[in-house]
Amino acid sequence: MVDVQKRLLDHLGVNKLFAVIGGSFGGMQVLQWCVSYPEMVRLAVPIATSAYSSPQQIAFNEVGRRAIISDPDWENGNYYGRTAPARGLSLARMIGHITYLSDESMHQKFGRRLQGKTEYGFNFSSLDFQVESFLSYHGDTFVKRFDANSYLYITKAIDYFDLTHKGALSLAEAFKDVEAKFLVISISSDWLYPPYQSKEIADALSAKDFDVRHCEIFSNYGHDAFLLESGQMNYIIQSFLSRMSVGDVMIKEIVTIRQGSSVEEAAGIMMTEGVTHLPVIGEDGKLAGIVTAWDVSKAVALKYTRLEEIMTRKVIVSAQEDPIESAAKRMNEHNISALPVVDADQRIIGMITSDGVSRLVSVCR
Missing domain, CATH: 3.10.580.10 (CBS-domain)
Structure with a gap:
């Protein structure tokens, strides 16, 4: 994906990037930019991400993909012009949404509150809890704006991402040619991309004496915090961008x-x-x-x-x-x-x- 972005910038005549910033999969692309095209990137801000996908991350992605592939409407990906695999894609999104939230944020947002009723339904045809309704709603709305095959390929790209090339390199070795200054941001309650993965990135950069800061945002929102904690994010990122000097x-x-x-x-x-x-x-x-x-x-x-x-x-x-x-x-x-x-x-x-x-x-x- 980064190579395609580079080709677009070449076409536009852009040969230097002031900053590359991204969260989650976007954060992986930030790291890849710095490794593949180090001379182009001045500042890098990878947020809530990892230098390689962990077994847990791969596992969640595979369950989501399996939901899509198991939908009879998927038709081995040849569903265009026919009925799209909406049920499978909706289920994949519901699974994904669980990983974006934290246990505490779910307690605060939903608790065990019922959705539009005062008693349990004791059946499988209706939703009882607010959290069920939330997941169902986001699954159903997602299929209206996203393509199932795109979901499969993007999650596979995330799984295959590995700056160490299957362990052939240490992370410090992978970063040996980078030229950018780094701000690495993690989220305290993120269990999909936990803070230790961001710290690993910062430690590897520090081992090579690169200019790097690691900031951990304290939030109960889980992985979604990088989208929801705009106040903390704006302050930290703007402070980092303002460190630019003439020499940069x-x-x-x-x-x-x-x-x-x-x-x-x-x-x-x-x-x-x-x-x-x-x-x-x-x-x-x-x-x-x-x-x-x-x-x-x-x-x-x-x-x-x-x-x-x-x-x-x-x-x-x-x-x-x-x-x-x-x-x-x-x-x-x-x-x-x-x-x-x-x-x-x-x-x-x-x-x-x-x-x-x-x-x-x-x-x-």
Whole structure:
């Protein structure tokens, strides 16, 4: 699935992802993105998920699949244009819903309360308990918006997911090439994807000294909490996204020009490389100034030939550890559209642009 998503992004011309975020099966795809295409992912947030499916998870999925396959209307998957296997798919959804809830949430939501009656029916043709009615309702509504064969293939994809390649690799080895910063989120009452599985992911990343945080949300909702605990989720994820620094988003392949060059050389580099800002590097290898396309245009009008006649010497710069918000503010205050990023010795290590930074700042708000 991740490979298909990658092909779509290639088609759209997207070569870098600010963040990849997902829960449950979506969390597995987050992990696969980071392993398969590490250079594309800056931030990763896998939620209530696992690096490989456990026997219990596979077992629940198989019971759901068996419910569908056992429906006579399934017809080995060739039911299109005929009666869909609604009974089997509904039952599969009911089984799944049980795993999404916790024991405590079921007590709070339903208890042993009866549905629309005061006495037991003592038969199998009617529903007695509210929890039965709940499962029946969600099973029946699910079949109206989901395809049975899709359910089979998606649950099989979940079962086959295994970053360790059947134990051939340790989880730490599987993560050896990742480049993203991680926020791993688990849910205290989740018994489908219990917190220890998220901790295992975080521990494996920590073993390789990657930047990782593990946050456990305390909730009674079970696995469904990643959909229901919006307040906690929003706070944790937004705080993580706001940790983005200039070093995370800067352009590392920098085009520069040597001090003492001509205006004609600067114009040629700008045209060839398609850039509008050229950092000027002194003989000592440090940033000596910057030249913009506007400066070159002015030089042509005034017939300047030497770079020193047009370059800005007091350059507004940024450090890679600066928050992206402060870089955006600096560019706005000085009405400039790019900032060289320098190290402690004033040597240039990257560039950031106002377009790129403003997009990221809007994401983090």
